[in-house]
Amino acid sequence: MKLWGGRFETGPSEIFERFSGSLEFDRRLIGADILGSQAFARALEQAGILSAEERARIVDALDRIREEAAGPEFFEGAADEDVHTLVIRKLKEHAGAVADKIHTGRSRNEQVSLDLRLWLRGECDRQHGLLGGVMRALLDLAGRYPDAVIPGYTHTRRAQAVLWPHYLLAYFEMFARDAERFAEARRRADAMPLGSGALAGSGFPFDRQAMARDLGFAALTANSMDVSADRDFALDFLYAATVTMLHLSRLAEDWILYSTEEFGWLELADEVTSGSSLMPQKKNPDALELIRGKCGRVLGCLNSLMVTMKGLPLTYNRDMQEDKEPLFEAAVQVGGSLEMAGAVIASARLNAERPLAAAQESWVVATDLAEALARAGTPFHQAHQLVGKLVLESVRTGKKPADWTADDLRRFAPEFTADMARLLDPREGLRTREVAGGTGPGAVARALEQARARLAELL
Numbered sequence: 001m002k003l004w005g006g007r008f009e010t011g012p013s014e015i016f017e018r019f020s021g022s023l024e025f026d027r028r029l030i031g032a033d034i035l036g037s038q039a040f041a042r043a044l045e046q047a048g049i050l051s052a053e054e055r056a057r058i059v060d061a062l063d064r065i066r067e068e069a070a071g072p073e074f075f076e077g078a079a080d081e082d083v084h085t086l087v088i089r090k091l092k093e094h095a096g097a098v099a100d101k102i103h104t105g106r107s108r109n110e111q112v113s114l115d116l117r118l119w120l121r122g123e124c125d126r127q128h129g130l131l132g133g134v135m136r137a138l139l140d141l142a143g144r145y146p147d148a149v150i151p152g153y154t155h156t157r158r159a160q161a162v163l164w165p166h167y168l169l170a171y172f173e174m175f176a177r178d179a180e181r182f183a184e185a186r187r188r189a190d191a192m193p194l195g196s197g198a199l200a201g202s203g204f205p206f207d208r209q210a211m212a213r214d215l216g217f218a219a220l221t222a223n224s225m226d227v228s229a230d231r232d233f234a235l236d237f238l239y240a241a242t243v244t245m246l247h248l249s250r251l252a253e254d255w256i257l258y259s260t261e262e263f264g265w266l267e268l269a270d271e272v273t274s275g276s277s278l279m280p281q282k283k284n285p286d287a288l289e290l291i292r293g294k295c296g297r298v299l300g301c302l303n304s305l306m307v308t309m310k311g312l313p314l315t316y317n318r319d320m321q322e323d324k325e326p327l328f329e330a331a332v333q334v335g336g337s338l339e340m341a342g343a344v345i346a347s348a349r350l351n352a353e354r355p356l357a358a359a360q361e362s363w364v365v366a367t368d369l370a371e372a373l374a375r376a377g378t379p380f381h382q383a384h385q386l387v388g389k390l391v392l393e394s395v396r397t398g399k400k401p402a403d404w405t406a407d408d409l410r411r412f413a414p415e416f417t418a419d420m421a422r423l424l425d426p427r428e429g430l431r432t433r434e435v436a437g438g439t440g441p442g443a444v445a446r447a448l449e450q451a452r453a454r455l456a457e458l459l
């Protein structure tokens with residue numbers, strides 16, 4: 001069946017049908033398409049196009065189609081151009097001639113917009129929930145090692161000591177912003193487009209407010225041409241998905257490193273790692289590598305739709321059918337990656353003595369010492385120079401911070417006072433960083449408490 005054809009002398013070629021059809025992927029929208037068509041039938045009744053009895057027949061038939069569509073053979077052999085055409089064909093089979101009225105004053109252009117918006121609302125909620133799972137796993141992991149100390153890095157060089165929970169909370173913040181982005185993407189999708197027609201507005205006096213209430217939309221779209229031309233809401237979702245993947249990818253990269261034999265900080269669970277077909281000793285971080293790899297794919301989806309939309313003349317162009325595969329692809333990949341990351345985080349174990357030793361063996365305490373000197377009155381630039389010299393001397397003589405005594409320090413420079421020697425232990429310097437958002441134990445405990453409350457509010 002076609003939703004058009006009168007103007008043509010011959011039908012489309014097999015090659016064109018195969019090339020242009022979208023049912024293979026837009027079948028995912030069938031639930032949304034049925035919901036939208038049922039609401040549209042009610043609007044047609046209000047507008048005097050359908051009788052109450054006709055409307056009931058259509059709505060009931062669509063209910064039955066929804067049930068059938070859950071079965072495995074529903075789409076088998078279907079040769080319809082797209083999901084909208086398929087639903088109308090099925091409606092004809094179930095409800096008879098009245099089905100010919102369902103498309104009165106409606107265009108597939110607004111229908112695609114509606115279906116995508118309905119689908120995206122649910123998808124944003126799903127990703128939001130999955131993000132909550134990852135955030136909870138991070139907080140649980142932080143709670144298991146509340147006092148663990150690691151060297152924080154800049155330039156992949158040991159920089160300053162931080163608490164392990166502080167490091168995990170950095171990712172918590174990223175995912176909290178991602179959750180906000182998905183909520184914002186949902187808000188932008190949450191506008192009801194029906195009544196726009198193909199591009200000029202419907203020729204029938206629909207009560208658009210009533211349709212929006214019926215479908216649970218928070219707002220109405222304001223311009224019919226914009227509706228046919230707009231995929232911003234899909235881009236918003238793809239952007240949220242891409243940034244989420246970017247954060248997951250950075251976590252994956254960190255943890256791939258931290259679980260190497262060279263680092264030895266993290267032990268990834270057997271359940272989320274795999275072996276080698278040749279090398280019996282291997283335990284590979286494939287789950288994390290796949291997350292990192294899929295980030296590229298999702299970014300490609302955003303890029304793909306951006307490029308598709310760039311330069312399209314108003315309003316609808318068939319190019320826009322290319323919106324769906326990247327959108328679905330991104331949703332599947334970000335959802336799967338969030339689930340996987342949640343499982344990796346929940347099952348990870350920290351060998352806390354390793355990162356502590358890494359912090360103690362290096363000069364991450366240098367800043368603590370320089371700041372202590374500055375607190376005692378040495379101008380910071382001179383304090384920096386002085387500690388730099390101390391580090392240089394240590395590098396020359398092979399001394400670790402713990403090899404220095406208070407007396408050694410004072411002999412090295414009179415600016416060092418006896419109490420500064422305790423800062424040679426990286427766990428001590430941490431305590432000076434109680435500024436809000438810092439890695440001081442009190443600040444981190446408060447941040448953890450706030451994070452737990454924020455998570456409870458989010459979910």
Ligand code: ARG
Nearest residue numbers: 022082108109112318320321
């Ligand atoms: N399958 C099409 C899509 O997803 C439906 C819209 C078709 N509209 C049209 N004017 N050809 O974009």
